[in-house]
Amino acid sequence: MSIRSHASTKPAKGAAQGFSAEAKKHLGQHFLHERGIIAKIVQAVNPQPGDRLVEIGPGQGAITFPLLDKHGELTVIEFDRDLIFPLTEAARAHGTLEVIHRDVLTVDFTALARGGAPLRLVGNLPYNLSSPILFHALDHAAAIRDMHFMLQKEVVDRMAAAPGSKVYGRLSVMLQAYCAVTPLFNVPPGAFRPPPKVDSAVVRLVPRTPDSIGIADPKRFTEVVRAAFGQRRKTLRNALSGVADGTMIEAAGLRPDARAEQIEVAGFVRLANIMPSLSMPT
Incomplete structure (x- = not known):
């Protein structure tokens, strides 16, 4: 009304x-x-x-x-x-x-x-x-x-x-x-x-x-960020298990043994953007 x-x-x-x-x-x-x-x-x-x-x-x-x-x-x-x-x-x-x-x-x-x-x-x-x-x-x-x-x-x-x-x-x-x-x-x-x-x-x-945002797929970006911070004490490799593997994390210029709170925003954008091209299943 x-x-x-x-x-x-x-x-x-x-x-x-x-x-x-x-x-x-x-x-x-x-x-x-x-x-x-x-x-x-x-x-x-x-x-x-x-x-x-x-x-x-x-x-x-x-x-x-x-x-x-x-x-x-x-x-x-x-x-x-x-x-x-x-x-x-x-x-x-x-x-x-x-x-x-x-x-x-x-x-x-x-x-x-x-x-x-x-x-x-x-x-x-x-x-x-x-x-x-x-x-x-x-x-x-x-x-x-x-x-x-x-x-x-x-x-x-x-x-x-x-x-x-x-x-x-x-x-x-x-x-x-x-x-x-x-x-x-x-x-x-x-x-x-x-x-x-x-x-x-x-x-x-x-x-x-x-x-200037540069995010290819907002839904995929949201999934990556949510998964990464879902278990803060875990490394990216473990926190993103089922979403992204170690090879993909490295391809985005990130260390698989790093934790989510160490990754800048641009790093999450890069990771989310390469996932479709590497045919990672959702």
């Missing part, structure tokens, strides 16, 4: 942003309220005329309304039906808001962008769904210009980790293969109501152009 709220009059300068709502624990809700952090997020997004902004999980509108004040138009995706009416009503004073009442994992971003500019995604993502949302966005990366997400700091550290790091893993490889990942700044628990038990961070993801 999509609801559209049109602007009426602009609020007075310095007017309060957002509205009050009870956070629902089962939805992983933590509402951002710290004005300084909100301003830094809006500055990082820096919306320009013609941009197609889409916010995931607007909550009480802490980021929504400042973005509307700056840009005038915004689409938001909100699952909690209790937030729809107050969000729509409060938005009238800020700009034109389209509310999509759906689970974000069921939203077709490619269809949403069709016929217009690539999407710019923004959101304070629920921590219990952050990885599924990130992978869902990757499936539609060709329709997305960039993403600015607030996530658990531990997740952002994994997203941006380099080979050899203890937190370098499947998430690191999959995201870095398709996007440039840039951590921007940390956010303390006190910036939210209720405060989470962990630190948060804001990260920027910019999808790479198809020719």
Whole structure:
């Protein structure tokens, strides 16, 4: 369901942003309220005329309304039906808001962008769904210009980790293969109501152009990365048993006795790309 709220009059300068709502624990809700952090997020997004902004999980509108004040138009995706009416009503004073009442994992971003500019995604993502949302966005990366997400700091550290790091893993490889990942700044628990038990961070993801990604078969690449990190302590030869043999690993310029966390993203791309040509069974 999509609801559209049109602007009426602009609020007075310095007017309060957002509205009050009870956070629902089962939805992983933590509402951002710290004005300084909100301003830094809006500055990082820096919306320009013609941009197609889409916010995931607007909550009480802490980021929504400042973005509307700056840009005038915004689409938001909100699952909690209790937030729809107050969000729509409060938005009238800020700009034109389209509310999509759906689970974000069921939203077709490619269809949403069709016929217009690539999407710019923004959101304070629920921590219990952050990885599924990130992978869902990757499936539609060709329709997305960039993403600015607030996530658990531990997740952002994994997203941006380099080979050899203890937190370098499947998430690191999959995201870095398709996007440039840039951590921007940390956010303390006190910036939210209720405060989470962990630190948060804001990260920027910019999808790479198809020719710069260089992955011949995305499904095969996903299989290789998943298998490699499925048993982190094993060597590539053992972890990829049934997916790739030692000869194939060496043909990709990798050591069969290396472990997945030692392999750079380009190495996984090379390995996945030679597999069809060597007729390796799935």
